[in-house]
Amino acid sequence: MNAILQQLAQTLEERKTADPRESYVSSLYAKGLDTILKKVGEEATETVIAAKNGKTHQLVYEMADLWFHTLVLLVHQGLGPEDLLNELERRFGQSGIAEKAQRSQS
Amino acid sequence: MNAILQQLAQTLEERKTADPRESYVSSLYAKGLDTILKKVGEEATETVIAAKNGKTHQLVYEMADLWFHTLVLLVHQGLGPEDLLNELERRFGQSGIAEKAQRSQS
Amino acid sequence: MNAILQQLAQTLEERKTADPRESYVSSLYAKGLDTILKKVGEEATETVIAAKNGKTHQLVYEMADLWFHTLVLLVHQGLGPEDLLNELERRFGQSGIAEKAQRSQS
Amino acid sequence: MNAILQQLAQTLEERKTADPRESYVSSLYAKGLDTILKKVGEEATETVIAAKNGKTHQLVYEMADLWFHTLVLLVHQGLGPEDLLNELERRFGQSGIAEKAQRSQS
Numbered sequence: 001m002n003a004i005l006q007q008l009a010q011t012l013e014e015r016k017t018a019d020p021r022e023s024y025v026s027s028l029y030a031k032g033l034d035t036i037l038k039k040v041g042e043e044a045t046e047t048v049i050a051a052k053n054g055k056t057h058q059l060v061y062e063m064a065d066l067w068f069h070t071l072v073l074l075v076h077q078g079l080g081p082e083d084l085l086n087e088l089e090r091r092f093g094q095s096g097i098a099e100k101a102q103r104s105q106s
Numbered sequence: 107m108n109a110i111l112q113q114l115a116q117t118l119e120e121r122k123t124a125d126p127r128e129s130y131v132s133s134l135y136a137k138g139l140d141t142i143l144k145k146v147g148e149e150a151t152e153t154v155i156a157a158k159n160g161k162t163h164q165l166v167y168e169m170a171d172l173w174f175h176t177l178v179l180l181v182h183q184g185l186g187p188e189d190l191l192n193e194l195e196r197r198f199g200q201s202g203i204a205e206k207a208q209r210s211q212s
Numbered sequence: 213m214n215a216i217l218q219q220l221a222q223t224l225e226e227r228k229t230a231d232p233r234e235s236y237v238s239s240l241y242a243k244g245l246d247t248i249l250k251k252v253g254e255e256a257t258e259t260v261i262a263a264k265n266g267k268t269h270q271l272v273y274e275m276a277d278l279w280f281h282t283l284v285l286l287v288h289q290g291l292g293p294e295d296l297l298n299e300l301e302r303r304f305g306q307s308g309i310a311e312k313a314q315r316s317q318s
Numbered sequence: 319m320n321a322i323l324q325q326l327a328q329t330l331e332e333r334k335t336a337d338p339r340e341s342y343v344s345s346l347y348a349k350g351l352d353t354i355l356k357k358v359g360e361e362a363t364e365t366v367i368a369a370k371n372g373k374t375h376q377l378v379y380e381m382a383d384l385w386f387h388t389l390v391l392l393v394h395q396g397l398g399p400e401d402l403l404n405e406l407e408r409r410f411g412q413s414g415i416a417e418k419a420q421r422s423q424s
Contacts, residue, residue: 004191004194005194007198008194008198011198033157033158034261034265037154037157037261038254038258038261040153040154040257041150041151041253041254041256041258042250042253042254042257044146044147044150044172044253045147045249045250045252045253045254045257045362045363045366046250046253047146047176047179048146048253048363048366048367049249049250049366049370051139051143051179052139052370053246053370056183056185059180059183060189060190060193061193063176063179063180063190064190064193064194066150066176067173067176067190067194068194068197070153070169070173073157073165074165074169077157077162077165078162079165083166084169084170085110085111087167087170088110088111088114088174089110091170091174092110092113092114092117140371143363143367144363144364144367146363147360147362147363147364147366148356148359148363150359151256151260151355151356151359151360152359154260154359155264155352155355155356158260158261158264158265159352216406216407216410220406220410223410245369245370249366249369249370252365252366253362253363256358256359256362256384259388259391260355260358263355263391263395264351264355268395268396271391271392271397272401272402272405275388275391275392276402276406276409278362279385279388279402279406280406280409282365282381282384282385285369285377285381286377286381289369289377290374291374291377291378295378296381297322297323299378299379299382300323300326300382300386301322304325304329
């Protein structure tokens with residue numbers, strides 16, 4: 001799994017210098033943050049709809065779109081998937097409720 | 107990176123038989139699909155707000171929440187992160203625009 | 213204000229028998245519920261982004277889009293703005309916190 | 319219909335000087351813009367879920383929540399429902415597709 005996210009992150013980084021007319025990701029970067037955020041919102045809604053439709057293939061498809069566009073957002077903001085996975089690792093080993101309890105106190 | 111998602115998936119699987127009063131994830135499973143989907147929608151909105159605030163730490167935090175709850179959704183639906191990563195791998199190596207072009211034809 | 217929502221509702225009702233190639237609303241009806249719901253999700257995200265941009269005109273514009281598409285959804289489901297306004301009237305006169313308190317008990 | 323939105327707008331305006339401990343709306347104002355926007359995002363997602371559940375009552379309930387929180391947002395930003403309805407009136411009388419066509423050219 002590691003390999004895919006790393007490779008994808010590298011590609012998203014390279015798209016920063018590609019021609020926006022020839023790369024979908026480059027065109028998103030060129031349009032800017034708000035356009036990327038609209039995509040994140042759209043794909044989240046489509047994930048919800050897919051789950052309600054109860055179609056496994058559609059759910060995986062839309063959720064892959066959602067993860068893809070969150071990765072585009074991360075790279076656009078000078079971050080990468082390792083930042084996200086480090087945060088998950090930081091929380092991990094705690095039960096969700098323990099983590100939630102800590103959060104609500106902060 | 108691989109290790110974290112696998113370990114998280116295993117934990118989410120184990121939460122299916124845990125006491126909903128003692129585990130946040132188990133309580134989400136007990137409340138059912140709509141509650142999990144509301145969380146996905148909430149965290150997506152919070153990711154958008156965090157990005158607009160321009161605070162890196164807040165963005166990583168909210169996006170980790172979003173990924174976490176999409177993983178809960180996957181496991182609740184009998185799937186796992188490998189399904190998502192396989193889908194990303196299937197698309198990968200194609201430029202985004204090529205992938206989008208194919209999609210719009212299908 | 214009354215007149216606008218009533219007139220809009222009537223137009224949205226008439227669009228049910230219009231040619232989807234000649235009316236945006238008819239094309240939404242033809243594509244079905246999921247397409248209408250995606251628009252609701254999109255416009256909600258764009259409303260959030262507009263508010264964060266602090267531009268009054270953009271906020272009004274996006275929120276009008278959001279209300280418009282929720283009205284399309286209502287009419288598509290055999291309802292109308294009067295159902296929504298009746299619900300707001302039913303709650304009204306109670307303070308928000310009182311209303312919330314009641315809701316959490318139900 | 320007019321009367322309800324006007325009365326609601328007046329109440330939302332009055333809540334600006336109420337005690338946040340005694341009014342839900344005042345507590346939203348006190349927490350600030352991001353909290354209000356999270357509510358807008360949440361209620362939009364709940365509207366989508368309700369529509370997919372095919373339950374008319376649930377749909378009207380969640381959509382009333384959505385409209386309510388967009389009105390809170392408007393008043394918080396120094397605007398009111400009349401700004402939104404004026405925008406809908408400005409567009410009105412044009413077919414949706416005509417309006418969309420104009421928009422895409424601007």
